[in-house]
Amino acid sequence: MKKTLACLASVMILLMLIMTSCGTGKNSPEAGFTTLFNGENLDGWVGNTQSYQAVDGMIVVNPDVEGAEGSGGNLYTEKEYSDFIFRFEFQLPPDGNNGLGIHAPLEGDAAYVGKEIQILDNSAEMYANLEPYQYHGSVYGIIPAKRGYLKPVGEWNEEEVIVEGSKIKVILNGTTIVDGDFLEASKNGTMDGKDHPGLKRTKGHIGFLGHGYVVKFRNIRIKDLSEK
Numbered sequence: 001m002k003k004t005l006a007c008l009a010s011v012m013i014l015l016m017l018i019m020t021s022c023g024t025g026k027n028s029p030e031a032g033f034t035t036l037f038n039g040e041n042l043d044g045w046v047g048n049t050q051s052y053q054a055v056d057g058m059i060v061v062n063p064d065v066e067g068a069e070g071s072g073g074n075l076y077t078e079k080e081y082s083d084f085i086f087r088f089e090f091q092l093p094p095d096g097n098n099g100l101g102i103h104a105p106l107e108g109d110a111a112y113v114g115k116e117i118q119i120l121d122n123s124a125e126m127y128a129n130l131e132p133y134q135y136h137g138s139v140y141g142i143i144p145a146k147r148g149y150l151k152p153v154g155e156w157n158e159e160e161v162i163v164e165g166s167k168i169k170v171i172l173n174g175t176t177i178v179d180g181d182f183l184e185a186s187k188n189g190t191m192d193g194k195d196h197p198g199l200k201r202t203k204g205h206i207g208f209l210g211h212g213y214v215v216k217f218r219n220i221r222i223k224d225l226s227e228k
Contacts, residue, residue: 030221033087036077037220046106048073051210059217061098061210072210076106082203083225086161091216094153096121099140099209102163103201110209114198115182116140117161117170119208119215122147133191137170137177141192142199143185145170145177156218164225165202 039057042049051065052075063072081102090098097120104114120127120136132138137145137159149172151157160171170178182199190196198204208217 030087030223032223033085033221034224035221037218039218042075044078045075046078046205047075047207048210049075051075052208057218059208059220061208061213061215063210063212063214071212074101074110074207074209076101076104076205076207078205080203080205081222081224081226083164084162084206085223085225086163086206086220087159087222088220089156089158089218090119091156092119092121092150092153093214094121095124095126096153096213096215097211098213098215099211100161101205101207101209102161103198103204104207105201105204110198110207111140112194112196112198114201114204115142115168115196116209117178118145121153122150123153131192137172139168139178139180139182139185141190141194141196142182143168143178143180144191145172146175147177149173149175149177 036044037059039054041054042052051063051072052059052061059075061072063070099110099119100117101110102115102117104110110116118134118136118138118140122136132144133141135145135147136150151173158173162169166181166183168178168180168182169176186196186199
């Protein structure tokens with residue numbers, strides 16, 4: 001009996017040591033990461049906090065609530081970031097469309113005054129003839145993403161966005177779909193032929209950009225590389 005109890009105690013201590021070694025500090029799911037969404041409310045977020053709602057551990061954009069103007073508007077982190085690793089999960093409905101704004105101010109179209117990484121149902125027939133820089137994971141108007149790595153509509157996808165200086169990498173479900181440089185890609189002009197003053201911004205808010213569809217987000221966390 002004593003041996004059994006001793007073994008159980010040893011196992012419990014070992015488990016505690018493992019948990020401690022894997023721990024990341026307050027509200028951090030991984031080493032060096034900070035959770036941006038507490039699963040209960042939108043503390044730490046600014047923008048359209050009526051259309052974006054905390055529901056069952058998710059941030060859900062509802063474009064039909066009063067004041068949404070049919071798009072759902074934008075929801076931004078309260079804090080600004082420069083270099084970072086941003087991880088999140090998302091679920092798209094059929095024809096789903098949203099965006100991830102980075103280095104963005106709180107006003108203006110983030111695709112131009114900041115940068116926008118597309119969040120899109122690539123399989124939708126209505127998007128069959130888009131430009132390459134408009135599909136999921138692309139830096140809108142600047143860098144096209146590889147296609148074929150989204151999970152079927154209704155399933156959860158995992159994405160990681162790494163930004164260091166003018167370099168960006170987008171990893172979707174374990175596959176790198178973008179690995180480029182904002183400035184290098186646009187030195188001879190942007191792919192969409194439009195002015196993108198946000199390419200010169202090196203700091204700003206991170207946000208979800210509504211385009212009229214009920215898109216869900218969860219497990220949102222960040223590692224601020226500018227603090228290293």
